[in-house]
Amino acid sequence: MNGFGGTILRINLETGDVKRTPTPESFAREWMGARGFVAKTLYDEVPRDADPLGPDNLFIMAPGVMTGAFAPCGSKIGFGCISPATNGHADSNMGGMLGAEVKYAGYDMVVFEKISPEPVYLYIDDDKIEIRPAGDYWGMGSLDLETRMKEDLGEDFQIATIGPAGENGVVFSCITHDFGRQAGRCGVGAVMGSKKLKAIAVRGTKTLPVHDVAAMTKSTYDIIQRTKPHPLMEPWQKYGTALFVGWANEHGCFPTRNFQTTFHDKWPEISGEKLAEEILVTHKACFGCWMNCGKYSVAKIPGKPDTYVEGPEYETIALCGGSCAMENIHHVAYANWLCDNLGLDTMSAGNTIGFAMECYEKGIITKDDLEGHELRWGNIDDFENVVKMIADRRGIGETLSYGTKGAAERLGHDTLAFASQSKGMEFSGYDTRWYSAQLLSYCTSDIGAHHNRSWAITADIQIGQDTPKGKAPVVIYLQHIRPLFDTWCCCRLFWGELDITPEEHVDTIQYLTGWDVTMEECMQVSEKIWNLTRAHYLERNGGPGKQFDVAPVRHLEEKIPSGPAEGHTVGRENFEYMLNDYYYNRGWDKNGHPTREVLEILGIGYAADNLEEAGLLGEPFEGGVPKVRGEKLKPKAM
Amino acid sequence: MKIKVTKENCTGCKLCQQICTIEHYGVVNPKMAAIRVTGEFPEPGVFTPKLCVQCGACARACPFDAIERRDDKVYVINPETCTNCGVCVEACPFDVMFTHPDAPTPIKCDMCLKCTEVCNTGALTVEE
Numbered sequence: 001m002n003g004f005g006g007t008i009l010r011i012n013l014e015t016g017d018v019k020r021t022p023t024p025e026s027f028a029r030e031w032m033g034a035r036g037f038v039a040k041t042l043y044d045e046v047p048r049d050a051d052p053l054g055p056d057n058l059f060i061m062a063p064g065v066m067t068g069a070f071a072p073c074g075s076k077i078g079f080g081c082i083s084p085a086t087n088g089h090a091d092s093n094m095g096g097m098l099g100a101e102v103k104y105a106g107y108d109m110v111v112f113e114k115i116s117p118e119p120v121y122l123y124i125d126d127d128k129i130e131i132r133p134a135g136d137y138w139g140m141g142s143l144d145l146e147t148r149m150k151e152d153l154g155e156d157f158q159i160a161t162i163g164p165a166g167e168n169g170v171v172f173s174c175i176t177h178d179f180g181r182q183a184g185r186c187g188v189g190a191v192m193g194s195k196k197l198k199a200i201a202v203r204g205t206k207t208l209p210v211h212d213v214a215a216m217t218k219s220t221y222d223i224i225q226r227t228k229p230h231p232l233m234e235p236w237q238k239y240g241t242a243l244f245v246g247w248a249n250e251h252g253c254f255p256t257r258n259f260q261t262t263f264h265d266k267w268p269e270i271s272g273e274k275l276a277e278e279i280l281v282t283h284k285a286c287f288g289c290w291m292n293c294g295k296y297s298v299a300k301i302p303g304k305p306d307t308y309v310e311g312p313e314y315e316t317i318a319l320c321g322g323s324c325a326m327e328n329i330h331h332v333a334y335a336n337w338l339c340d341n342l343g344l345d346t347m348s349a350g351n352t353i354g355f356a357m358e359c360y361e362k363g364i365i366t367k368d369d370l371e372g373h374e375l376r377w378g379n380i381d382d383f384e385n386v387v388k389m390i391a392d393r394r395g396i397g398e399t400l401s402y403g404t405k406g407a408a409e410r411l412g413h414d415t416l417a418f419a420s421q422s423k424g425m426e427f428s429g430y431d432t433r434w435y436s437a438q439l440l441s442y443c444t445s446d447i448g449a450h451h452n453r454s455w456a457i458t459a460d461i462q463i464g465q466d467t468p469k470g471k472a473p474v475v476i477y478l479q480h481i482r483p484l485f486d487t488w489c490c491c492r493l494f495w496g497e498l499d500i501t502p503e504e505h506v507d508t509i510q511y512l513t514g515w516d517v518t519m520e521e522c523m524q525v526s527e528k529i530w531n532l533t534r535a536h537y538l539e540r541n542g543g544p545g546k547q548f549d550v551a552p553v554r555h556l557e558e559k560i561p562s563g564p565a566e567g568h569t570v571g572r573e574n575f576e577y578m579l580n581d582y583y584y585n586r587g588w589d590k591n592g593h594p595t596r597e598v599l600e601i602l603g604i605g606y607a608a609d610n611l612e613e614a615g616l617l618g619e620p621f622e623g624g625v626p627k628v629r630g631e632k633l634k635p636k637a638m
Numbered sequence: 639m640k641i642k643v644t645k646e647n648c649t650g651c652k653l654c655q656q657i658c659t660i661e662h663y664g665v666v667n668p669k670m671a672a673i674r675v676t677g678e679f680p681e682p683g684v685f686t687p688k689l690c691v692q693c694g695a696c697a698r699a700c701p702f703d704a705i706e707r708r709d710d711k712v713y714v715i716n717p718e719t720c721t722n723c724g725v726c727v728e729a730c731p732f733d734v735m736f737t738h739p740d741a742p743t744p745i746k747c748d749m750c751l752k753c754t755e756v757c758n759t760g761a762l763t764v765e766e
Contacts, residue, residue: 068666069666070656070657070660070666097652100668104667104668104669143680147679147680155676155677178679179679179680204669205667205669205738205739206667207665207666207667207670207740208665208666208667210665210666213660213664213665213666214664217657217660221657221755221756224653224756224758225755228758233758237758237759281682281683282646282649282683282684282685283649283759284649284650284685285649285650285651286651287651287652288651288652288653288656289649289651289653290651290653290756290757290758290759291758292649292651292758292759294649296679296683298683308679308680308681308683
């Protein structure tokens with residue numbers, strides 16, 4: 001089969017059995033890779049009552065159709081499981097070099113089953129597969145271990161690791177690769193750790209089979225030449241995503257002091273410009289990317305060791321920086337390094353620590369909970385103390401290891417009101433009180449509040465920031481656009497920033513595979529994934545679904561106290577309007593349950609059968625579900 | 639004419655390795671490239687694209703005279719006479735001749751310059 005590695009691996013970590021099966025072309029075409037492969041496999045195979053950190057959860061690694069090809073940044077690889085943070089479908093992906101290496105070794109998906117009796121790592125050298133002991137590696141930091149494994153195995157192995165947080169089951173643990181690329185969200189690192197799988201090492205030297213190499217090469221070569229002079233190329237190359245720190249502040253959506261406000265008056269001190277000026281070591285790209293948004297930096301703080309880290313990127317600056325009120329780029333980079341080496345998602349960790357800082361400010365968390373330390377806004381020593389407590393699950397760190405929702409449930413004192421999360425996963429680095437479509441995006445997301453499920457900030461600006469009308473169909477469209485990149489496994493930034501169209505990617509997939517695939521077909525795959533993961537979530541968590549699509553009180557009721565967005569909030573009525581509009585436009589009933597009609601249109605009638613059996617199937621629509629579900633915002637959807 | 643390497647501009651994207659293999663073998667497999675990007679991480683955090691400087695040590699070492707100097711002073715492997723014995727690879731003072739099980743001969747830069755066309759950071763440029 002062209003465009004794919006050709007083999008699916010199944011590894012039973014309890015018995016050590018390794019099973020190889022050819023990747024069925026029908027499966028590959030129907031689900032395209034990564035997020036699609038993960039969604040279908042988890043839906044079909046994980047028992048609905050499986051404990052996310054228990055033996056019946058699966059842990060999956062899968063590149064996509066464009067990974068490893070000469071395609072616009074075909075670098076991505078997805079990871080999936082049931083999330084310990086949300087108890088729903090989880091997938092999280094990363095760039096770097098690992099995905100391509102897995103494809104060159106010949107694999108389209110690796111499914112880990114059960115739990116190993118001892119710490120292990122997976123060794124893949126083309127056809128040679130070994131489950132090797134990792135007792136010596138257990139306990140090591142993610143970055144420290146990658147350094148060690150490169151020494152042990154060789155520079156040409158690509159390595160993915162977890163840190164102590166993943167070993168200890170912190171629900172926002174990540175997987176780290178290439179000294180700073182992370183599959184950060186959903187707690188995929190905790191599930192990897194629950195299986196006693198400390199690392200994955202891969203070397204692949206095979207040729208990727210391609211249907212029409214000449215056409216693929218010409219297309220990508222032409223796109224490279226066309227986009228080199230793009231006006232956004234230079235700023236992206238210079239600053240990466242950190243470019244947005246100023247923009248987010250000027251637009252009143254920069255989370256500051258645990259989302260208390262949305263403008264950080266010291267933002268220039270933690271901006272992309274400051275990063276480039278003070279701490280940049282080198283620009284760093286993912287495989288096949290000519291925009292190099294990655295920034296590799298060194299944090300120099302008196303009294304602490306110099307620390308090298310990839311980043312900080314925008315989300316880290318927003319959440320470890322703004323939300324924790326940091327005022328120094330070295331401190332943000334050091335916080336980034338701490339999270340990376342401990343194996344924590346910088347987004348959820350920053351958000352959770354900002355939340356804890358507010359609890360400390362309010363006297364809900366005290367020095368007694370912090371082993372005698374304080375937890376002051378903007379204090380890097382306090383950040384260091386608490387982040388280590390979280391990774392070790394010591395003291396208050398145990399409470400915080402469940403994320404903001406789990407911590408709020410344990411702390412009480414109405415702290416849930418200022419926990420910026422949805423479904424148990426923390427908000428990304430965008431406050432939503434002046435951006436209602438973004439709030440709807442967070443709250444309807446299958447994996448919880450993650451901007452990559454739908455980034456609607458500019459859509460809010462275009463439609464009008466003070467109206468709830470017209471937001472839902474656009475969010476649905478964005479929620480269908482995004483899975484394209486997560487299944488194809490090319491970087492979405494080329495679409496968002498360099499005007500490379502999804503249609504051009506479809507052409508590339510045609511050259512790669514020889515399939516007569518169309519944009520319409522791909523969009524249907526996206527909608528199918530979205531409905532399948534919704535059905536999965538409901539089957540695991542029960543109904544009504546609407547009870548899970550909720551926004552934090554802070555984002556519904558509290559008015560922003562300062563900055564460009566002062567005085568704004570979404571309001572309960574507006575949120576309710578958008579949510580109902582959303583359900584209708586998806587072909588879901590008023591409880592947020594997919595109807596049989598929409599599931600059958602998408603070819604997943606089996607999900608309707610399962611929902612019906614569980615009493616969770618949506619009530620049929622009078623007059624049928626909307627024919628077109630989702631609306632592209634002109635002229636440019638993002 | 640030569641390819642100038644400015645390693646501080648290299649971002650490690652490996653587009654050069656991809657286009658090199660496509661140009662010379664018509665396949666997607668960066669492990670068959672005549673250029674290699676290596677990284678020194680976590681410290682000092684530097685990428686280095688490694689490729690042939692056309693010094694000719696390989697040609698002098700070849701027991702079959704299978705590496706010829708073109709008029710433009712570029713050394714190229716003659717696949718007709720090369721036996722893939724690997725002596726040139728051993729002799730290369732810069733470790734920039736590579737091997738791969740799918741390649742019929744050692745892999746060496748022939749100055750096609752394709753890598754300089756896709757590089758977007760100025761790490762690989764053409765110097766007259």
